[in-house]
Amino acid sequence: DAGVTQSPTHLIKTRGQQVTLRCSPISGHKSVSWYQQVLGQGPQFIFQYYEKEERGRGNFPDRFSARQFPNYSSELNVNALLLGDSALYLCASSFGGANTGELFFGEGSRLTVL
Amino acid sequence: QKEVEQNSGPLSVPEGAIASLNCTYSDRGSQSFFWYRQYSGKSPELIMSIYSNGDKEDGRFTAQLNKASQYVSLLIRDSQPSDSATYLCAVNYGNNRLAFGKGNQVVVIP
Numbered sequence: 001d002a003g004v005t006q007s008p009t010h011l012i013k014t015r016g017q018q019v020t021l022r023c024s025p026i027s028g029h030k031s032v033s034w035y036q037q038v039l040g041q042g043p044q045f046i047f048q049y050y051e052k053e054e055r056g057r058g059n060f061p062d063r064f065s066a067r068q069f070p071n072y073s074s075e076l077n078v079n080a081l082l083l084g085d086s087a088l089y090l091c092a093s094s095f096g097g098a099n100t101g102e103l104f105f106g107e108g109s110r111l112t113v114l
Numbered sequence: 115q116k117e118v119e120q121n122s123g124p125l126s127v128p129e130g131a132i133a134s135l136n137c138t139y140s141d142r143g144s145q146s147f148f149w150y151r152q153y154s155g156k157s158p159e160l161i162m163s164i165y166s167n168g169d170k171e172d173g174r175f176t177a178q179l180n181k182a183s184q185y186v187s188l189l190i191r192d193s194q195p196s197d198s199a200t201y202l203c204a205v206n207y208g209n210n211r212l213a214f215g216k217g218n219q220v221v222v223i224p
Contacts, residue, residue, distance in 0.1 A: 031210055042118070042202050042214030043158065056211045090157055094210050101146045101206030105157040 002027070004093050004106035012112045013081050021076045021109045025093030031055075032074040033103065034066055035090040043090055049074055078111075086113045116141045116207050120215035128223050133190040135218050137203030140184070146206040147179055149188045152217065153199045162188065193222045 005024045013019050025032050031050040035043035045058035049068035068074045072093075078085055088110050092103035117140040127133045139147075146165050150158035164170045164177040164186070176189040186205075190197055200217040207213055 033210055035214075040216070042120075042204075042216045043212075045211050045213070048211055056208070058211070101148055101204065101210055101212055102160055102163055103158075103210060103212065105159070107157050 004091055004104055006089075006091050006106035006109050008109055009107065010110045010112075012114060014114050015081055015083060017081050017113075018077065018079045019081060019111060021078075021089050021091075021111075023074045023076070023091030023093075023106060025072050025074070025091075026104055029093035029095050029104070030072055031094045032068055032072065033092045033094075034074070034076045035092065035105075036060075037088040037090055037108070039087075046076070081113045083113050086111060116144075116205065116213040118203055118205050118213045118215040120203050120218050122218050124219040124221060126221045126223055127193050129193060129195060131193050133193050133197065133220050133222070135188045135190075135201050135203075135220070137186045137188075137215055138184055139186070139203075139205045139213075141205065141207055141213075142181075142184060144205045144207055147177075147186045148204040148206070148212065149175075149177060149186075150202040150204055150214075151199045152202060158202055190220070193220075195222045195224055198222045 033048040034046040037043040047066040048056040052068045063079045088108045091106045149162040152158045162177040174191045178187045202217045203215040204212040
């Protein structure tokens with residue numbers, strides 16, 4: 001079975017641009033979460049979606065937005081990119097809102113902002 | 115602010131030895147705790163979950179939880195070179211939102 005898939009795997013943008021990252025969860029998983037991981041740090045929670053509804057938002061500015069589609073895939077959008085947005089963006093899926101915290105991560109999208 | 119602290123620096127252990135990792139957390143109401151392993155350039159992978167006080171063993175891994183002291187630990191017995199990775203402690207504070215520590219790098223020396 002396919003795991004969590006993310007695209008693109010690497011991308012380079014310049015300050016002020018906008019980026020869209022995509023994620024497909026494991027088949028049957030209805031929850032998708034997004035995390036930002038800066039080099040040398042642990043992942044930081046950005047959003048969680050379950051059944052197409054936003055269930056949680058981390059401490060990130062409004063430049064960050066996300067949505068989940070009827071097929072449970074998800075997009076993360078970041079507007080007005082800053083140098084500090086350079087990071088690995090991880091998507092994680094889980095079956096549902098069972099509050100287990102057992103997440104399955106994709107390989108990530110590595111964003112470099114110049 | 116939900117904090118998860120992993121303060122130890124890189125840990126070098128000889129092959130076959132025990133690696134011991136520690137983690138403290140600030141949210142006394144947290145109920146579930148996890149250890150993720152992350153190889154360099156890869157994404158985190160769940161290796162242990164623990165929900166009750168005490169020890170939980172899975173193969174060469176043992177997780178220990180003490181809620182009164184807000185402390186979680188991970189022991190890796192008979193360490194192998196393939197265990198060389200960064201180990202992330204994570205605490206669930208609701209709806210699958212995990213707070214992660216910054217991680218501890220483990221290097222197993224053959």
